[in-house]
Amino acid sequence: MMGASLIAGLVASLALGGLALAGQQPAPATLVPPPPDPAVWWAPEIPKPPPEQDPFQGRRLRPGETLTPIDNGVDPLLYRLWGLQPLQSQLIKPGEMVLEVWARPATGVRQAVVRVTVRRDGRAFVQARAGLGCCTPEIARRVDIDAELATQQIAPLKALVGDPLWGQPRSVTIDYGGGAVEAVCLDGVSWDITLLVPGQARHLRRACDDAEVGSIAPALAAALSAAAGRDARFDAMFARGGDFSRQRRAYEALIASGGRLKPAANSRAQPPAVPAPPEEPESPAPVTPPSAR
Numbered sequence: 001m002m003g004a005s006l007i008a009g010l011v012a013s014l015a016l017g018g019l020a021l022a023g024q025q026p027a028p029a030t031l032v033p034p035p036p037d038p039a040v041w042w043a044p045e046i047p048k049p050p051p052e053q054d055p056f057q058g059r060r061l062r063p064g065e066t067l068t069p070i071d072n073g074v075d076p077l078l079y080r081l082w083g084l085q086p087l088q089s090q091l092i093k094p095g096e097m098v099l100e101v102w103a104r105p106a107t108g109v110r111q112a113v114v115r116v117t118v119r120r121d122g123r124a125f126v127q128a129r130a131g132l133g134c135c136t137p138e139i140a141r142r143v144d145i146d147a148e149l150a151t152q153q154i155a156p157l158k159a160l161v162g163d164p165l166w167g168q169p170r171s172v173t174i175d176y177g178g179g180a181v182e183a184v185c186l187d188g189v190s191w192d193i194t195l196l197v198p199g200q201a202r203h204l205r206r207a208c209d210d211a212e213v214g215s216i217a218p219a220l221a222a223a224l225s226a227a228a229g230r231d232a233r234f235d236a237m238f239a240r241g242g243d244f245s246r247q248r249r250a251y252e253a254l255i256a257s258g259g260r261l262k263p264a265a266n267s268r269a270q271p272p273a274v275p276a277p278p279e280e281p282e283s284p285a286p287v288t289p290p291s292a293r
Contacts, residue, residue, distance in 0.1 A: 052146040055117040055125045059091045062277075067091060069271040072194045072203040074102070081139050082113055082129045087196065094279050095120035097161055098196040101223040103237070105189050106208055109134035112237055114223040116149070118157055124149040128227035130234045143233045149226055157222055165216055166195055166202045169263035170270060174211055176259045193219050199276035214251030215261055217244035 049057060061067070067089065076086035090098060096119055103112040112130040119125075126149055131142035149157075188208025193216055195202045206212040213220070225242030228235060235241065254260070 050146075051123070052125055052148055053127070054085055055119060055123075056085070056090055056092065061091060065091070065277050066274045068196060068199060068201050068274055070194070070196070070201050070203075071268075071271040072100075072192060072201075073205075074192075081137075082131070083142070083144055084113070084115060084127060084129065087115075087194065090196065091277075092196060092198055093120050093277055094198050096198065097158065098194075099157065099160060099219060099223055100194045100196070101220060102192040103189050104192075106187055110237055112234070114227045116157060116223055116226050118154060122151075122154070124154045124157065126226040126230075128230070128234060130237055143231055145227055145230045145234060147230055153226060157226075160219055160222055161195070161197060163218055165204070165218060168204060168215060168261060169267045170203060171205050171264040171267040172212060172215070172261040173264050174209060174254065174259065175262050176254070177257065189213075191216065191220060193223075195219070200273045201271050203270065210247045210250035211254040211259075212251075212261070213244065214247035214249070214254075217248040217251070220244050 051057065070088045072087070074087065076088050079086040087098065087100060092098065096117075098118075099116045101114045103114075105111075109132050110130065111133045112128070114126065114128045117125045117127070126145065126147055128145035129139070129142060131139040133139055190208055191206045191213060193204050193206075204216055206216055221242045221244050223242075224238060228238070228241040
């Protein structure tokens with residue numbers, strides 16, 4: 001037995017010596033790292049998103065305030081899939097507005113949404129998304145645009161609040177003078193637009209008929225012009241960008257010929273109005289003490 005042990009030890013020594021002669025080192029023992037602390041995984045600091053991604057960040061309902069009812073057919077969870085704060089949770093103050101446009105082509109699964117936000121501090125932002133809304137739970141090949149608008153783009157947006165187009169029925173059919181014709185969208189784009197102001201929201205849905213789309217052309221042009229030119233992949237979805245002059249002419253020709261838009265059979269009432277939040281006094285500018293000047 002002892003001779004066998006001596007022989008085994010001699011063989012092991014010779015093997016180690018051979019490795020050393022060959023310039024190789026024996027493999028070190030594998031160190032298994034300790035498992036991570038589960039509490040640390042939940043404890044990282046979450047950075048606040050920039051205003052381009054969340055213009056109304058940090059706002060909370062105060063006593064007596066009520067969120068404006070939204071009824072535009074978009075579920076809050078769908079907004080999350082598109083990387084947007086749900087419109088249903090947006091708390092806006094006097095002097096502010098949100099314009100949102102959804103584009104849904106009739107012959108494909110490409111979709112796009114543009115949201116333009118004007119704040120009472122004079123700043124405005126555009127959030128635009130484009131992607132494939134089909135076949136998978138997530139939005140595939142999504143394009144994100146988050147940017148601040150130039151000052152000269154704000155005034156035309158504010159002017160949209162008083163545009164007569166928001167007095168139109170939610171859904172319409174076209175009466176050419178001899179009876180209404182249901183629009184069947186076989187090609188083109190169907191549009192949903194929503195205007196949110198303090199205490200009130202307005203939603204309009206239009207099929208791809210030129211006259212129907214032309215009735216909301218000012219809002220469509222304003223939203224798409226705000227997003228155009230910022231990402232070529234987004235621009236590829238809209239060959240004419242924010243140009244809706246053809247549709248506008250079709251609507252004007254309809255009205256000039258005695259035609260009109262009439263409420264569709266499935267047109268619903270607009271969401272109810274709620275009391276607008278009270279005007280908040282502007283915070284005074286900080287005063288620099290003389291000793292610090």
